[in-house]
Amino acid sequence: MALNYSNKINKIRTFALSLIFIGFGVMYVGIILKSIEWLMVIFFILGLLCIIFSTVVYFWIGMLSTKAVQITCPTCEKPTKILGRVDACMHCKQPITLDKNLEGKEFDEKYNTKDYRNSLKNNPNNK
Ligand SMILES: [Zn+2]
Numbered sequence: 175m176a177l178n179y180s181n182k183i184n185k186i187r188t189f190a191l192s193l194i195f196i197g198f199g200v201m202y203v204g205i206i207l208k209s210i211e212w213l214m215v216i217f218f219i220l221g222l223l224c225i226i227f228s229t230v231v232y233f234w235i236g237m238l239s240t241k242a243v244q245i246t247c248p249t250c251e252k253p254t255k256i257l258g259r260v261d262a263c264m265h266c267k268q269p270i271t272l273d274k275n276l277e278g279k280e281f282d283e284k285y286n287t288k289d290y291r292n293s294l295k296n297n298p299n300n301k
Pocket residue numbers: 247248249250251252254263264265266267268
């Protein structure tokens with residue numbers, strides 16, 4: 175089954191990395207526009223904000239990483255970190271769940287949502 179899903183920590187990391195590139199890109203536009211001083215300043219500030227935001231995201235990943243559960247992937251046997259009830263392996267994208275009730279079920283991102291958890295709480299037979 176081709177799964178269009180990747181590990182959450184990896185996803186956030188990719189996002190943070192692309193933010194750095196966007197930041198530099200925006201600053202580069204600022205350099206091109208250096209004849210218009212105020213525009214250059216605006217682009218530089220925007221670029222700087224992207225890079226600052228990216229470091230914040232990196233910091234946030236660090237925090238998430240400490241909370242993530244480290245397990246050995248049953249498929250590729252490499253250590254991976256998962257977030258939430260369901261996540262994918264960092265290496266082979268094998269969907270993994272921590273919840274026994276969800277084992278063998280078709281992978282669905284909805285298992286991570288609050289609505290789903292609440293529906294389990296309100297109706298325990300609906301497992
Ligand atoms: Zn794996």
